[in-house]
Amino acid sequence: MTFQEIIKLHPQPTRVDHDTLLRCIDECLDCAASCTACADASLSEPDVHEMVRVVRLCLDCADVCEATGRIVTRQTAPDLRFMRTVIEACATACVVCADECDLHAAHHEHCRVCAEVCRRCKGACDDLLAAIG
Amino acid sequence: MTFQEIIKLHPQPTRVDHDTLLRCIDECLDCAASCTACADASLSEPDVHEMVRVVRLCLDCADVCEATGRIVTRQTAPDLRFMRTVIEACATACVVCADECDLHAAHHEHCRVCAEVCRRCKGACDDLLAAIG
Amino acid sequence: MTFQEIIKLHPQPTRVDHDTLLRCIDECLDCAASCTACADASLSEPDVHEMVRVVRLCLDCADVCEATGRIVTRQTAPDLRFMRTVIEACATACVVCADECDLHAAHHEHCRVCAEVCRRCKGACDDLLAAIG
Amino acid sequence: MTFQEIIKLHPQPTRVDHDTLLRCIDECLDCAASCTACADASLSEPDVHEMVRVVRLCLDCADVCEATGRIVTRQTAPDLRFMRTVIEACATACVVCADECDLHAAHHEHCRVCAEVCRRCKGACDDLLAAIG
Numbered sequence: 001m002t003f004q005e006i007i008k009l010h011p012q013p014t015r016v017d018h019d020t021l022l023r024c025i026d027e028c029l030d031c032a033a034s035c036t037a038c039a040d041a042s043l044s045e046p047d048v049h050e051m052v053r054v055v056r057l058c059l060d061c062a063d064v065c066e067a068t069g070r071i072v073t074r075q076t077a078p079d080l081r082f083m084r085t086v087i088e089a090c091a092t093a094c095v096v097c098a099d100e101c102d103l104h105a106a107h108h109e110h111c112r113v114c115a116e117v118c119r120r121c122k123g124a125c126d127d128l129l130a131a132i133g
Numbered sequence: 134m135t136f137q138e139i140i141k142l143h144p145q146p147t148r149v150d151h152d153t154l155l156r157c158i159d160e161c162l163d164c165a166a167s168c169t170a171c172a173d174a175s176l177s178e179p180d181v182h183e184m185v186r187v188v189r190l191c192l193d194c195a196d197v198c199e200a201t202g203r204i205v206t207r208q209t210a211p212d213l214r215f216m217r218t219v220i221e222a223c224a225t226a227c228v229v230c231a232d233e234c235d236l237h238a239a240h241h242e243h244c245r246v247c248a249e250v251c252r253r254c255k256g257a258c259d260d261l262l263a264a265i266g
Numbered sequence: 267m268t269f270q271e272i273i274k275l276h277p278q279p280t281r282v283d284h285d286t287l288l289r290c291i292d293e294c295l296d297c298a299a300s301c302t303a304c305a306d307a308s309l310s311e312p313d314v315h316e317m318v319r320v321v322r323l324c325l326d327c328a329d330v331c332e333a334t335g336r337i338v339t340r341q342t343a344p345d346l347r348f349m350r351t352v353i354e355a356c357a358t359a360c361v362v363c364a365d366e367c368d369l370h371a372a373h374h375e376h377c378r379v380c381a382e383v384c385r386r387c388k389g390a391c392d393d394l395l396a397a398i399g
Numbered sequence: 400m401t402f403q404e405i406i407k408l409h410p411q412p413t414r415v416d417h418d419t420l421l422r423c424i425d426e427c428l429d430c431a432a433s434c435t436a437c438a439d440a441s442l443s444e445p446d447v448h449e450m451v452r453v454v455r456l457c458l459d460c461a462d463v464c465e466a467t468g469r470i471v472t473r474q475t476a477p478d479l480r481f482m483r484t485v486i487e488a489c490a491t492a493c494v495v496c497a498d499e500c501d502l503h504a505a506h507h508e509h510c511r512v513c514a515e516v517c518r519r520c521k522g523a524c525d526d527l528l529a530a531i532g
Contacts (some may be wrong), residue, residue: 002250003166009243010170012177029162033136033206037143040207043321044145049314053476056309059325060470060478064485066199067466071459073166074173077452079459082495085488086463092484110142117135176455181448186343188442192458193337193345197352200333204326210319212326215362218355219330225351268516269432275509276436278443295428299402299472306473307409332465339432340439376408383401 001026007073014075017131021072024128028069028090031121035062035097038114045108054100054111061097064090065121072128080132087125087132094122134159140206147208150264154205157261161202161223164254168195168230171247178241187233187244194230197223198254205261213265220258220265227255267292273339280341283397287338290394294335294356297387301328301363304380311374320366320377327363330356331387338394346398353391353398360388400425406472413474416530420471423527427468427489430520434461434496437513444507453499453510460496463489464520471527479531486524486531493521 004022014021039058042051068090071083098118105112137155147154172191175184201223204216231251238245270288280287305324308317334356337349364384371378403421413420438457441450467489470482497517504511 001163001166002246003163003170006167006170006174006243006246006250009246010174010177011179025166029166030134030136033134033158033162033202034139036203036206037136037139040209040322041139041143043318044143044209046144048318052309052314055321056306056473056475057478060473060481062203063466063469067462069166070169070195070462073169074455074459076173076177076455079456079495082459082488082491085484085491089481089484089488092481096478096481110139113135113139113142117139173455176451181451185442185447188454189340189342189439190345193340193348196333196336200329203329207322207326209322212323212362215326215355215358218351218358222348222351222355225348229345229348267429267432268512269429269436272433272436272440272509272512272516275512276440276443277445291432295432296400296402299400299424299428299468300405302469302472303402303405303409306475307405310409310411310475312410328469335432336435336461339435342439342443376405379401379405379408383405 003073007075010075012075014078016128020127020131024087024124025069025073027121027124028065028072031094031117032062032065032069034114034117035059035065038101038110041110042108051104054104057097057100058114061093061118064093068125084129084132087129091122091125091129094118094125098122136206140208143208145208147211149261153260153264157220157257158202158205160254160257161198161205164227164250165195165198165202167247167250168192168198171234171243174243175241184237187237190230190233191247194226194251197226201258217262217265220262224255224258224262227251227258231255269339273341276341278341280344282394286393286397290353290390291335291338293387293390294331294338297360297383298328298331298335300380300383301325301331304367304376307376308374317370320370323363323366324380327359327384330359334391350395350398353395357388357391357395360384360391364388402472406474409474411474413477415527419526419530423486423523424468424471426520426523427464427471430493430516431461431464431468433513433516434458434464437500437509440509441507450503453503456496456499457513460492460517463492467524483528483531486528490521490524490528493517493524497521
């Protein structure tokens with residue numbers, strides 16, 4: 001996506017490895033959009049009363065992925081201590097949401113795909129945490 | 134991105150043309166992330182006092198693109214009248230932001246790229262408005 | 267709330283009537299939080315399958331109120347044309363959400379209260395539109 | 400604010416102490432709006448080049464407070480492990496932002512007030528963490 005080009009043009013880039021950073025932002029955006037879409041698809045399922053916890057955790061995961069994506073995008077005068085806590089919260093949201101989606105993966109394909117995106121985002125968060133040190 | 138796969142798996146999809154819908158969501162996400170990145174890059178420029186209006190309009194554009202992306206993603210029981218007003222607001226934000234970024238495109242490459250993304254998002258919003266009817 | 271104090275301390279305030287502005291921001295925040303809470307309460311109701319449209323429209327309304335609240339808060343170099351379109355989208359979201367909540371007001375008190383907040387926010391948006399001119 | 404009434408009407412409320420929960424949500428909303436307003440006021444200051452880090456951290460703090468406010472509002476099927484990580488990230492954002500605002504409190508009143516709101520929100524987050532256990 002084009003936003004990655006803009007991040008590369010920052011006049012005072014952070015020293016964090018750029019590929020790791022860009023992949024984490026990309027996964028946060030995809031995970032946020034995927035969770036918004038999975039919450040909405042779950043809401044339209046005939047067995048919506050079974051999907052209540054999926055909807056709730058997908059909404060949470062979308063909120064924290066979106067905030068994390070924005071925060072990690074900013075390279076101006078970062079505070080690494082804070083950045084670590086928000087990436088950790090994001091990774092936790094992804095695991096919790098993936099675990100719940102997995103329970104419905106057999107009968108709802110959107111949950112199966114959403115769980116995959118969440119775990120990929122979790123991995124990208126972990127890699128960024130390692131790169132920040 | 135994977136979120137598009139999830140949208141296609143919605144149990145009760147809207148009748149709106151899927152390609153037009155998916156392209157609009159994609160552009161809203163890219164525009165939101167690009168504006169967040171351009172506001173941040175502008176803030177780090179030595180001539181930041183000249184960039185104040187860019188920062189402000191990029192923040193606005195990011196906020197409205199993000200909200201629009203979420204709202205357009207949802208296919209459950211949509212209200213088309215409301216959807217039109219929010220897509221129109223998004224298209225306006227994109228034009229206003231692109232016009233301001235253009236003023237700085239000659240000396241700040243990130244503004245040149247950001248203006249392009251904004252205009253592409255504006256076009257995708259217009260196409261979705263036409264598809265909704 | 268304290269944020270109103272900070273808005274009053276802006277070094278270059280807009281000429282828009284301050285009371286109207288502050289009331290609109292206040293109502294947007296309350297409406298966003300109310301819709302988040304009503305979507306969540308509706309999700310936990312035994313008749314959740316009847317509440318699907320409430321949940322969806324409350325999520326939309328929360329998203330647009332939050333974005334509008336942020337955008338209207340900013341007084342630096344505003345673009346009034348864009349500001350009008352986003353306030354109009356917000357007012358429309360509030361009406362659409364209030365109408366749906368009204369349908370469930372008799373059996374779900376949280377929907378009755380949420381409809382009230384939405385209509386109050388709609389009124390504050392209309393007043394701000396009139397003040398902007 | 401009215402949203403608190405709606406939270407009290409949730410059909411399956413969490414066991415977390417309600418006063419502590421409501422105060423945390425209230426402070427998150429006020430802190431998010433205050434940080435949005437302080438970032439914007441700082442951007443309009445004649446010494447904006449000195450305010451760059453304030454703007455950045457206020458934007459971060461607004462993003463995480465807004466996400467935390469939404470997540471903590473939801474009482475349906477909560478995941479306490481995740482909730483703790485996001486409240487901790489929020490508390491950290493508040494401290495980091497308050498420390499930076501304090502550096503400008505002597506010459507910019509909006510920074511002095513914003514630092515106060517951030518510290519109050521930090522306290523409310525800590526109290527909620529203690530209540531969750």
